[in-house]
Structures are given as C-alpha cells and as structure tokens.
Amino acid sequence: MTFQQVSEPYDAYDVLVVGGSGVDTVVPVGALPLPPTDSAAVPPIREAVGHTGTGVALGCAALGLTTGFVDFIGDDHPGSLVRERMAAGGVDFRPLISPHGTRRAVNLVSPDGRRTSFHDARDPLDLRMPPEHYLPALRRARHVHVSITHFARFLYDDIEALGLPVSTDLHDWDGLTEHHREFALRSDLVFLSTSGAGERIASVMREIVHEGRAQAVIATAGAGGAYLLAADDRSPRPVPAVVPSGPVVDTHGAGDAFTCGFLYGRHLGRSLEDCARLGAVAGAHACTSAGTYTDLIGPEVLRTVPGTTPPPAAPPQSAPPQAAAPHPAAPPGAGLAGPPDDRVSPAGA
Template identity: 65%
Template sequence: MAPQHTEYDVVVVGGSGVDTVVRVGSLPVPLADSVPVGPIEEWPGHTGGNVALGTRALGLRTALLDFIGDDWTGSRVRERMAEGDVEFAPVTSPAGTRRAVNLVDAAGRRMSFYDARDPAGLRMPRDHYLPWLGSARHVHLSIMDFARFLYDDIEDLGVPVSTDLHDWDGRADHHREFALRSDLVFLSAAGVGGDVHALMREILEKGRAETVVATAGAEGSSLLTREDGGSPVHVPAAVPPAPVVDSNGAGDAFVSGFLYGRLAGRDPVECARLGALAGAHACTAPGSTSLISREALLEPDRG
C-alpha cells in the first residue's frame, strides 16, 4: 500500500492491537476461584494505535504502519483506524494481532497483561515503510523490536523521531536504543526505580534527544531539554472535564497533545500543557473513545 498523500504530519510505526478491559473493585485483585466483574469490553488501539487516533483527532494528517494478523482482532484494528480516519498500512503477521488484558479499578487505575506475540527476528520490509517515512514531517516509533531497525533510514532522511519508553526502569536493554536514538523521548516515572530526573539527564547526555518528558499521572509531568541546564520543569496535570472512568490510553493521549504542540511550533512547556489536557480528557471514557478535538484542546479559557 503506497502513501495517498505527499506529506503526513505524523507517521506512527508499531504498537497496534486490542485491549480486553476487565473492571474490578480494587487492585491487586484478591486471590479467588471466581471474581464477579462488570461487563468485559474490547477496545482496539494500543499505544501506537492510540497515538495515531489522537493526533488525527487533533487535525494532523496521520498514518500508521504495523504488523497485524489476518484474524478477528486484526479486523477490529482495521475498523477502528478507518473510523478514526487514520491511514493504516499493515503488513500481515503470521503470529496474529497483539492483545492485552487490562484490569481497571474503580479509580481508573490499571494493570495490563500484554501479549506482544511478535516472533523474534520480525522485520518490516524496507520497500513498505520507506515511502511513508519519506513523506513524514515527524515519525513516532513504538517500542516494538522491529521498529528499532528503522532508525538508520529515519536518520538518513533527516526526519525528527519520538518514542514512548512507557515504564522503562532505565536498565532494560530493549528500551535503550529507542531512548538514545530519538529526538523526543517520553517515559513513565512509575517504572523508574531510582531518580527519574537523573535518568532524564542520562538520556540527554548519552543520546540525541532534545527533550525528555516523564509523566506521572495525577502528579503531572517533568520536562527536561538541552537548554534547561539540568533543571527539570514541572508541568501540573490537568483536571479531567468529567469523572475519571479509565486511565487506559491517557499516556498516549498526552503524547498526541504534545506532538500537536510541537508540530505547531509551540515551546516544550506549552506542548506538555497541551499533552496534560489531552491526557485528562482521555480518562473520562473507556479505551480510546474519548479523543480530544483541536477546538477543545485550544479553548481560549484553558489559560
């Protein structure tokens, strides 16, 4: 499948799949043979899919490249991307479409059981992804193993690239190349066993990143750029516009809002503020069903 346009604002690579959401009273779930729960729901998205849907909802021309299976879950992903007007260019994986089971408590907190299922040695054909990368203003790589092999071509093309390390502890080798070869790095403070600010500085010192953002849910985010002189800036979390239902996809929405600001020429602190607004909005509905619009993100009274 060739690109339909000569330019895309964002090309997302990897990270699509289907979440099975199970709502429980509390986390961790007590050990029992059977636990009554509310309705079990299926939501296509996952991290890359959610970023693609979120940036498209903000008016950015967006494409998603990934592997999915020729299966029921893959058809759900296709349908969701079509509904969200995201151009989807998948390659069929014999291993099937990725899945996750997410336990969500009454406060919207979650615990995810992720079935990556991509086989070792999986590679996306170069003639499939190169035309898309060549038409991108910005590339966002999910931390799928196959995605790391696109870095050389991205650098040769001179396209800015971001990634989300999620709950990286700063030690696992799988994430390191993504951390050190991206221009913009997101990570979750929850996964860092030690000093998150020290890890952010390390990414800047050892890698090519211009900006590192550590999100911490209701505690807001920390922002560090090469121009900050080693002093992180705290950006408060936004107040959700409605009761919190589900934090699934909130971090992906933050990334979408931040990328919107970056591509609009906003400064990093303003980008993080927009990310916080998008993330808070995402918590008010299940799955990726509450995507903030550009008009809502930029309301004058947001301050």
C-alpha cells in the first residue's frame, strides 16, 4: 500500500465514514430468483460507484453534513471512479492504495426493484490502515460510521479513546456470524436488516443492547417499515413504512439512505423515534431511482417531515472531542417502550 500526506481543508467532520467503498455492476434481470438457463438477454448493464460506505458518505454529504471518508481503493479504473464520485458529491475522501484493488459487486435487479448482490470481498485479513492516516481524521470527527470491512474493526480502540459516538450497519446479520459481532457490540447506534435473523430479530436486537454499548438498534424491514429498540426498551417498537413518492425501481441503497436520514436527525438533536421516521423517508426515496446512489435525498425534503422533538435553531457547532470522555451521543428519546410481545415478524429486506 502507499501513504500520501494530504492537506486538511476541514476543521471538523459531522460524520466520518470508515471503509466500504467499491464499484457495482448492475444487471437488470427478468425475475428473481433467476430461472435455470445457460444464457439470457438483458437490458444494458451499468457500472457505477456503490457499496455501503460510499452510500453513507454520499448520502450524508447530500444532506448538508460535512463528511469525511477513509478507506482502501486500488490503483485501477474502479478506484478512479470512486475518487471522481466522492469529489463530485462533496465528500472529503482520504484513500490509501491497496495492491489488492478496489472492491467490486454484481447486483441483479428485477423489474419490481428487488435485488441480489454478489460482493467481492477481496481485502485480505491482514490488511491494516496505519494510525497516521486515520487518526487526524478521527480527531476532527463528531460522529464515526464504521462499515463492516475487516480492517475497520481495528479502529475501535482509538474511536473509544477519543470518546466519539459511533454507528455501524450489520446488513443481513443472522446474529450468529462472528465477523459482525464486534461491530455490533462496540457501536452506539446499530443498523441491520430483518432479513438475516428472520423471526429471531427481536432477540438479536436485545442481545446487541444488553451485551454491548448500543443506545439504540434499528432493524429495517423493507416495505414492512422498521423496528427500533432503545436501551431502556423491553421490546422493539415498530416504525411505519413510508410510501415512496414514485414507482419502486431499485431497492439497492435504501438501507444506506435510511442510515443517512437517521444520522441527519441525530445531528439536529431529534429523538430516536423522529430519526427513524426521517430514515424511513430517505429509504423510500432511494427506491424510486435506478442504479446506486443516483438520486440522493436532500435536507429540504427531510425538514418537512413532522416530528415529536422540535429541532434546534441550528445544527450543533461544538468542536469535536479530543480526549477520552463519556460517550457524548444524545440519550435515547422518551416514550419508546414497545409492546409486550417480543416477536417481530420481518416483512422484507
């Protein structure tokens, strides 16, 4: 890998994203699952910058949050695409060059917007980001969002030492796979999909809260809305789904958009319940555009969403913490106790 010193144009980041960049090859297919066939004609195949860290970084920047991003990419054509898209999206991207190349994925998308993604997790297990690269960015961050790329787990000690609030997205974690567990238990806000754990999702959410440091766990359920479990809740609280403003074209990136809407709400000091509502609006918006991160929701839309907590007159402007301190994230909102039934039925990915 190569390391390059760069200038520091930002005094602080509202959100610093760690890991999760890449390029998607999007293949439109007639139906999912695929029928058994040796070959099939499809509409034009598209190549676009994608992956979860990219989505969170671009989405937060589109919402007006000052956004930084540290990751590995390759010295290759996909890496150039990532650099260009980050620059165009207003993200302060600080990459290191990995000899293993830029991550890729192939996404099969059906006419009803459902998708199957094949992720190329090419990073070797011994890949590490040197502290001299990421520490300057961490010291300017107000919030850190960690993608579940393997190298990113080794930043948690420094994140905790700086007293920074941190979020992560476990995607379709089943609650069993060990790769995800450290991310789940060392983050203040934990996002995941109901599709992995199925009917066990409520138990998985409670385990994250009880065994880790999470102030809230949010499980998205596609057209079924989402579920919110705060640290003082007994059971997950349902979050109603939002009807998209247009036809559902491609659900890829909806979870990342949900995360961005939620983090935007937290930045404004909104309650957990209000943040989940903003996330649902952003996720529904993402489903109405083809491709990955091609039509990002802006703050003017989310500002019109009613909530239970009036936002401050202006976003917080406090300097980022520089030394170890108690976790500064806002406390969970009141009135979030869920129903006595602890079973949550998933309604989609």
